[in-house]
Amino acid sequence: MTITDNGFTATRRLVLQGAGLVILVGLGNIPLGVAPALAAANDKYPEDAFKQKGEADAIKSLYGKTAEPSDKVKLDAPEIAENGAVVPISLTTTLADVTSISFLVSENPNALAASYQIPPGTVPAVANRLKMAKTSNVIAIVEAGGKLYSATREVKVTVGGCGG
Amino acid sequence: MASTIRVRATSSGDTTEVQALIQHPMDSGFVKDAKGEIIPPHFIQQLTFEHDGKSVFVANWGTAVSKDPYVKFSFKGGNKGDDLKISWVDNKGASDTTTAKIL
Amino acid sequence: MRSAIHFASAALALAALASVAAPPALAADTPNPAADARAFQKYFIDKFPKLKLADFVNGPYSLNEDMHKQWEEKEQFPPYEFSLDMGKEMFSKPFKNGKSYADCFPNKGIGIRQDYPYFDDKEGKVVTLELALNRCRVANGEAPFSYVKDEMAALTAYMAFTSRGKPFDIKIPNDPRALEAYENGKRYFYTRRGQLNFSCASCHVQNPGERIRAEILAPALGILNAMPIYRSEWGGMGTISRRFTTCNVQTRGVPLDPQSDEYRDLEYYLSYVSNGLPISGPGARP
Numbered sequence: 238m239t240i241t242d243n244g245f246t247a248t249r250r251l252v253l254q255g256a257g258l259v260i261l262v263g264l265g266n267i268p269l270g271v272a273p274a275l276a277a278a279n280d281k282y283p284e285d286a287f288k289q290k291g292e293a294d295a296i297k298s299l300y301g302k303t304a305e306p307s308d309k310v311k312l313d314a315p316e317i318a319e320n321g322a323v324v325p326i327s328l329t330t331t332l333a334d335v336t337s338i339s340f341l342v343s344e345n346p347n348a349l350a351a352s353y354q355i356p357p358g359t360v361p362a363v364a365n366r367l368k369m370a371k372t373s374n375v376i377a378i379v380e381a382g383g384k385l386y387s388a389t390r391e392v393k394v395t396v397g398g399c400g401g
Numbered sequence: 402m403a404s405t406i407r408v409r410a411t412s413s414g415d416t417t418e419v420q421a422l423i424q425h426p427m428d429s430g431f432v433k434d435a436k437g438e439i440i441p442p443h444f445i446q447q448l449t450f451e452h453d454g455k456s457v458f459v460a461n462w463g464t465a466v467s468k469d470p471y472v473k474f475s476f477k478g479g480n481k482g483d484d485l486k487i488s489w490v491d492n493k494g495a496s497d498t499t500t501a502k503i504l
Numbered sequence: 505m506r507s508a509i510h511f512a513s514a515a516l517a518l519a520a521l522a523s524v525a526a527p528p529a530l531a532a533d534t535p536n537p538a539a540d541a542r543a544f545q546k547y548f549i550d551k552f553p554k555l556k557l558a559d560f561v562n563g564p565y566s567l568n569e570d571m572h573k574q575w576e577e578k579e580q581f582p583p584y585e586f587s588l589d590m591g592k593e594m595f596s597k598p599f600k601n602g603k604s605y606a607d608c609f610p611n612k613g614i615g616i617r618q619d620y621p622y623f624d625d626k627e628g629k630v631v632t633l634e635l636a637l638n639r640c641r642v643a644n645g646e647a648p649f650s651y652v653k654d655e656m657a658a659l660t661a662y663m664a665f666t667s668r669g670k671p672f673d674i675k676i677p678n679d680p681r682a683l684e685a686y687e688n689g690k691r692y693f694y695t696r697r698g699q700l701n702f703s704c705a706s707c708h709v710q711n712p713g714e715r716i717r718a719e720i721l722a723p724a725l726g727i728l729n730a731m732p733i734y735r736s737e738w739g740g741m742g743t744i745s746r747r748f749t750t751c752n753v754q755t756r757g758v759p760l761d762p763q764s765d766e767y768r769d770l771e772y773y774l775s776y777v778s779n780g781l782p783i784s785g786p787g788a789r790p
Contacts, residue, residue: 282446287463315574319718319790320736323467325577342465346431350465353474359457360416364473364577368429368465395718403593407585422581468739471581 287349292341292376295349296385299339304378304385307332312377312388318369321394327364328388332381335361339380344373369394408501410485417479417503419450419458421487422471429464444492445470451486452479452503479503535687537676537776544777548725552713560726561784567713568720575788584661584734584786587741591662594655599644605659608640617660617667618783621772622675623682630685630768633660634743638763651762652749657732657741657786664731664785672729672783674776689773692766693724698757704770707751719790726778728771730787737790744771 286299296304309331318324328338338361339352350367361379369375372393379386405424410417423445430442448460448470457476479485481503488498548560552567559566565575595613598604606612610619620633631639637659638648649655676682696703705724707716712723732743742750745762748770752759760766 282461287461316570317718319571319574322739323578323583323736325574327473327577345465346429347463347465349463351463352461354456354459354461356455356457356459358477360475360477362474364471365460366467366471368427368467370431403589407581409581420581422583422585424586469583469586473580 283349283352286352287347289349290347292343292348295341295347296339296378299349299352300378300380300385302385304387306388307379307386308388310377310379310386310388312375312390314375314390314392317393317395321369321371323366324369324375324392324394325364325366326375326377326392327362328377328379329362330379330381330386332361332379332386334382335379337378337380338363339378340365340367341376341378342367342369342373343376344371345369404499405497406487406489406499408485408487408499410479410501410503412479412481412483412503415477416475417452417477417485418473418475419485420471420473421448421450422469423448423489423497424469425489425491427464427466427468427470431464442492445489446492448472448487448489450474451488452476452483535683537683537686540690541777541779545725545780547709548712548723552723557780558782560723560778561729561781563722563727563730563787563789564713564720567723571720571790578788582734582786582788583736584732584741584788587658587732587734588661588665588786590655591658591660591665594659595662599641599646601644603644605637605640608636608643613663614666615670617664617785618670618673619675621768621775623677623679623685623772625677625679625682628681629765630689630772632744632763632768632771633663634745635763635768651743652746653738653740653742656745657743660732660743661741661786664783667783668785669782671780672775672778674772674779676776685769685772686776688766689769689771692770693773698752698755700755700757702755704751724774724777726781728774729778729781730784730789732785733787733789735789741786 283299286295289295289298311329312326313328314326315324326340328340335355337352337354340350341348342350345368351365353363355361361381367375369392372391374389374391377388407422408419409421410419425445426443427445428440428443430439432440434440442464444464444466445462448462449456450458458474460472462470483503484500485503486498486500488496490496545557549555549557555566562575565572595605610616617633620636621630623629624631634651634656637656638651641648649659676686693704696706707721708724708727712721714721728744731747732741733747734741738746745767748767749759749762
């Protein structure tokens with residue numbers, strides 16, 4: 238496995254779009270072509286935030302403000318990842334009025350890994366599995382009542398998840 | 402036929418817990434194949450869960466979400482037998498959608 | 505390649521670790537598999553007194569708490585689900601001639617994983633489940649599958665799933681050829697080879713629970729019960745054949761052909777000494 242610093246800008250090329258569809262036909266049975274009506278998701282995909290390198294830029298691009306650490310944000314992650322390709326990471330919080338939860342991995346080529354919208358009525362807790370290229374801080378951001386709160390944990394990675 | 406989406410949604414008391422696993426390569430674009438050529442990025446960008454016509458959870462993902470991604474969350478409301486609609490779309494415009502019953 | 509080199513240097517460090525406990529008795533004068541298996545199981549039970557016998561089938565996960573937690577998280581929605589579903593579908597789909605896998609196996613192939621590999625007295629050799637599946641295909645005019653992943657992993661995943669909880673029940677019939685196959689497998693397991701001069705036992709008997717690179721070595725007891733496995737490092741499924749060849753390569757040895765006589769005998773030995781431990785496959789591994 239070789240890591241390059243080539244970002245994912247190239248994807249937008251139509252050529253690749255075509256190639257991707259062929260592969261998916263091989264996988265079988267995925268409705269093709271038409272972009273789905275993500276009716277309820279009126280919020281746009283935060284493309285720019287995902288393209289930022291460091292976590293500070295990603296948070297700025299995503300939220301336009303900075304976060305303060307809070308012990309009301311509980312971030313759960315392994316001490317040593319069994320494999321950087323699949324690191325189980327979860328979050329719970331006692332903060333009220335949560336509207337979104339995001340995860341960043343400082344040392345990844347692009348820090349922002351995932352960002353979740355939490356509509357009213359949805360419990361402010363999420364579990365997911367992320368890739369980590371190497372030992373790094375994982376930062377969780379909770380947006381609550383228009384403010385940002387964070388929690389940070391270091392996860393040691395000895396087998397990198399460069400591949401995934 | 403086989404969907405790319407596996408869902409388990411179970412309601413207990415006033416909350417419904419949802420777990421989903423999706424079959425997708427989630428290629429990061431940072432990896433080379435055996436021939437030394439970059440495998441272009443190919444990843445799910447958005448995954449939505451809708452109940453009763455409203456979205457209850459929206460995931461925006463980058464390339465650092467693991468292959469065959471997994472996510473778990475809960476929402477208030479949702480009764481046994483209700484429909485939960487799950488859809489994803491990736492950076493190449495492919496998509497899939499399925500409807501699962503809450504158990 | 506790069507990972508093989510890392511692995512090698514870690515392996516050397518491991519070798520330097522004074523390897524303490526003596527391996528289970530090797531050279532009995534007359535082969536006695538039943539006594540072997542008892543001694544083998546006792547060795548691991550004594551080494552890990554806190555574990556129950558059935559815990560050994562979880563490989564590295566029962567030996568390390570931080571990893572056990574990650575495993576539990578994975579098992580909530582295990583990564584082998586897609587392969588398992590595919591195997592189930594493949595298993596029930598008839599061949600072009602109208603026959604199906606079920607026609608090739610006792611009890612229509614359901615709940616029989618624990619009886620494989622077995623010694624076939626007509627052929628005079630050990631027959632593994634993977635081998636039997638491909639023979640079934642060929643006998644019905646279908647092309648054989650690759651032994652290491654994808655379809656073969658999916659089929660064996662499904663068959664293992666229908667046997668979950670059933671203890672390994674490997675028989676060594678009263679036939680000198682069967683005993684010889686067992687002895688060959690055992691010899692293979694304890695023979696040092698490769699540039700690093702390691703035997704399988706150097707890692708999986710003498711050092712289970714130790715870290716090598718990032719990995720925690722699985723104990724040889726119950727080492728095949730969870731097969732096939734979804735390995736994060738592979739980013740996919742692998743069969744017993746795949747795991748054997750990978751371990752040979754990692755110690756800079758030359759892997760054999762999947763389903764060669766040596767690997768078949770090796771699987772016979774490793775399965776036999778785990779008799780009584782439940783099938784838990786398919787499994788998830790780092």
